[in-house]
Amino acid sequence: MTDTEVVARPRAVLVGVDLGTGSSFDPTLDELALLAESAGDEPVARLIARRKAIDAAFYVGSGKADEIKELVTLHQAHCVIFDQALGPAQQRNLERHIGVEVLDRTGLILEIFAARARSHEGKLQVELARLQYLATRLVRRWSHLERQRGGFGLRGGPGETQIELDRRMIDARIKSVKERLAKVKRQRNTQRRSRERHGTFRVSLVGYTNAGKSTLFNALVKARTYAADQLFATLDTTTRQMYLEAAQRSVSLSDTVGFIRDLPHGLVEAFQATLQEAAEADLLLHVVDGASPTWLEQVQEVQRVLREIGADDLPQLLVFNKLDLIEDDARPRENVDHYELEPGRIVPRLFLSAAEGIGLAELRAAIAQASIDADAQVDTLPADVRFRSLDVDVDAEVGADASLDLDDVDASMEPLPDDLLEAAPDDAEHGANVDEHRSRHRAA
Numbered sequence: 395m396t397d398t399e400v401v402a403r404p405r406a407v408l409v410g411v412d413l414g415t416g417s418s419f420d421p422t423l424d425e426l427a428l429l430a431e432s433a434g435d436e437p438v439a440r441l442i443a444r445r446k447a448i449d450a451a452f453y454v455g456s457g458k459a460d461e462i463k464e465l466v467t468l469h470q471a472h473c474v475i476f477d478q479a480l481g482p483a484q485q486r487n488l489e490r491h492i493g494v495e496v497l498d499r500t501g502l503i504l505e506i507f508a509a510r511a512r513s514h515e516g517k518l519q520v521e522l523a524r525l526q527y528l529a530t531r532l533v534r535r536w537s538h539l540e541r542q543r544g545g546f547g548l549r550g551g552p553g554e555t556q557i558e559l560d561r562r563m564i565d566a567r568i569k570s571v572k573e574r575l576a577k578v579k580r581q582r583n584t585q586r587r588s589r590e591r592h593g594t595f596r597v598s599l600v601g602y603t604n605a606g607k608s609t610l611f612n613a614l615v616k617a618r619t620y621a622a623d624q625l626f627a628t629l630d631t632t633t634r635q636m637y638l639e640a641a642q643r644s645v646s647l648s649d650t651v652g653f654i655r656d657l658p659h660g661l662v663e664a665f666q667a668t669l670q671e672a673a674e675a676d677l678l679l680h681v682v683d684g685a686s687p688t689w690l691e692q693v694q695e696v697q698r699v700l701r702e703i704g705a706d707d708l709p710q711l712l713v714f715n716k717l718d719l720i721e722d723d724a725r726p727r728e729n730v731d732h733y734e735l736e737p738g739r740i741v742p743r744l745f746l747s748a749a750e751g752i753g754l755a756e757l758r759a760a761i762a763q764a765s766i767d768a769d770a771q772v773d774t775l776p777a778d779v780r781f782r783s784l785d786v787d788v789d790a791e792v793g794a795d796a797s798l799d800l801d802d803v804d805a806s807m808e809p810l811p812d813d814l815l816e817a818a819p820d821d822a823e824h825g826a827n828v829d830e831h832r833s834r835h836r837a838a
């Protein structure tokens with residue numbers, strides 16, 4: 395870790411629990427470390443506990459809890475961060491036992507989101523998610539967060555007697571935030587509809603957090619969107635026009651919030667509106683950190699979230715980014731090939747480096763081609779199908795047998811079966827450089 399920073403960051407002990415089920419794909423806790431850094435903490439020690447079953451009181455056994463306590467003392471840590479979701483009682487028990495703040499992955503992600511939200515809507519969404527999390531546990535942590543960022547006015551340190559009162563306050567607050575969100579959403583829909591009338595071809599960047607979406611966005615539209623080696627650097631959707639020579643047209647390009655495994659449920663829900671933007675695109679650029687050892691799990695996680703928001707059947711280009719980090723001999727022979735995203739679903743795949751500007755011309759050409767293909771398909775369809783109604787009753791002039799399935803409307807790429815290349819960069823052992831940590835929201 396580089397430690398030339400003036401501001402001392404809270405020192406954190408990271409704990410992962412291996413339940414032997416293969417459920418966790420981060421046995422090194424690297425992702426948790428990056429999350430902790432993104433939240434402004436400094437990971438000082440990591441500990442993996444192996445257990446057959448979860449302990450009701452401490453999640454880990456009391457022996458491990460003692461071990462954690464020793465680590466905390468040894469490293470003079472300020473908090474302990476669990477990679478797994480702790481129950482409210484477990485969290486409380488651990489805090490009492492260890493004597494410092496204990497939080498879990500969910501709490502950490504919420505904290506990052508809270509620090510990063512910029513737009514009115516984003517702030518409301520994060521507040522809603524935090525309130526929902528808070529409603530289930532009423533932990534002391536919140537008083538600490540409020541002090542740090544000036545939040546929504548909960549008094550610090552709710553004692554047992556105050557819990558009922560707080561819960562009622564929280565419920566009222568949840569209701570009011572939901573109403574405000576609904577209003578913002580209506581405005582957004584109105585804006586979106588007026589945009590739709592212009593018939594712009596819409597491209598959305600989606601992908602796991604830190605894959606390089608914002609870097610690619612900047613490279614493509616030459617805008618300056620915040621890109622950083624932090625998780626969830628981007629929370630609000632940014633949209634710009636991008637001119638494509640090959641298609642002689644402008645398309646809109648949107649940068650979106652990154653995905654991560656086990657995104658707190660409240661956040662998935664809260665960010666539906668933001669992600670909806672992606673769900674309504676004509677083309678998804680699914681950006682993958684091709685140099686990450688866990689890229690495959692990340693792709694699967696992104697696919698899972700896309701399914702959840704109903705965007706999994708949109709045409710996709712898979713963009714393997716960070717080609718520059720891959721050793722020459724591990725690089726793919728071709729910069730463009732095809733990849734089987736899911737059984738039977740083959741999509742074009744491009745290898746590029748957003749940071750070094752390698753492969754951008756090919757990507758622009760592929761986007762142009764996708765927009766031309768989509769137009770060609772739409773032009774041949776009756777108007778009401780363009781508006782995505784299922785099983786359309788088509789006028790007599792058009793033809794009697796045209797009961798169309800949405801799949802036919804989809805401007806998917808032609809599948810090219812059986813000539814897949816091996817997924818090249820997976821065994822390259824490069825991780826993104828996490829050492830270039832910059833101080834984050836503390837500056838705000």
Ligand SMILES: Nc1nc2c(ncn2[C@@H]2O[C@H](COP(=O)(O)OP(=O)(O)OP(=O)(O)O)[C@@H](O)[C@H]2O)c(=O)[nH]1
Nearest residue numbers: 604605606607608609622623626627628652748749
């Ligand atoms: N070496 C290398 N690094 C890259 C490349 N593209 C992006 N990065 C780095 O990867 C990190 C994450 O990039 P971002 O563009 O912020 O990633 P993102 O997907 O927008 O991340 P979130 O907004 O947090 O979801 C930054 O440190 C970038 O400089 C690349 O092609 N090569």
Ligand SMILES: [Mg+2]
Nearest residue numbers: 607608627628
């Ligand atoms: Mg980003």
